[in-house]
Amino acid sequence: MSQRTAVVIGVGAEQGLGAALCRRFAAEGYHVLVAGRTAAKLEQTAQTIGAAGGSAEAWVTDTTREEDVIRLFDRAMAPGEGREPADLVVFNAGNNQRIDFRELTAGQFEEFWRVGCFGGFLVGREAARRLVPLGRGTVIFTGASGSLRGKPGYAQFAAAKAGLRMISQSMAREYGPLGIHVAHVVIDGGIDGERLRKLVPQAIEARGEDGLLGIDAIADTYWQIHRQPRSAWTQETDLRPFKESF
Incomplete structure (x- = not known):
């Protein structure tokens, strides 16, 4: 049997959601394109998957660069002998x-939008272009609490995430009837990963057991979708620790 292919864009540290998604899909027999900006981190995740008997390749991609995204999808749809074109993105x-709104520069606002929203547009557009002719596939966008509401100091983040949510909704309505499953996952709470552990290690202890979102548990939901x-x-689902208020 030929091997299916998945693409995960936005992979960073091994103890992060992107890497957890790659490991989850590889464990299900997928060949995974591990895509992100930092080559060393991508290679580490790919090597970990390979050591566990899975199949993965690192693919350096700046999701704000159209040519990078197109090149990634060219590879995803022609992943090599014995592999099927991607059906999971x-x-x-x-x-x-957090940035005080009065101190927020135009450059900072645009950078948040380019990474969080414009990059999602490029990925969503290329996914639609490649998957619609095949009549199948899943496209999942990672959202956040900011997708639904803006909090003090996070206008730039909420604006980008809210825009990404609208891209997801528009795509779902347009391409669902054509066989493409488009979903948006609201991550409502802190993620127990490397980033949070480095920036605010005290949060881990303060939240207590299962007080943060587990990366492998989140990955399970993506696979279920x-x-x-x-x-x-499902078009949209939200995930939070049982201790998280909402």
Whole structure:
């Protein structure tokens, strides 16, 4: 049997959501294109998957550069002998930082939008172009609390994430009837990964057991979305730790 192919865009540290998604899909027998900006991190995730008996390749991609995204999808749709074109695409790129609105520069606002929203447009457009002729496939966008509401100091982040959510909704309505499952996952809470552990290690202890979102648990949900029968597709779901208020 030929091997299926998945693409995960926005992979960073091994103990992060992007890498967890790659490992999850590889464990299900997929060949995974591990895409992100930092070659060393991508190679580490690909090597970890290979050591566990899976199949993956690192693919350096700046999701804000149209030519990079097109090149990635060219590879995804022609992944090599014995492999099928990609039928699972995840856009997981994003950045987050608290900035006083009065101090927010035009350059900073645009950079948040380019990474969090414009990059999602490029990935979504290329996914639609490649998957619609095949009549199948799943495209999942990673959202956040900011997709739904803007908090003080996070206008730049919320604007980008809200825009990404609208891209997801528009794509779902346009391409769902053509066989493409488009979903948006709201990550409502802190993720227990390398980034948070480095920036605010005290948060881990303060939240206690299962007080943060587990990366492998999130990855399980993404896989479940991909495996849903088309008679009952999810367009949007939200995930949070049981201790998180909402």
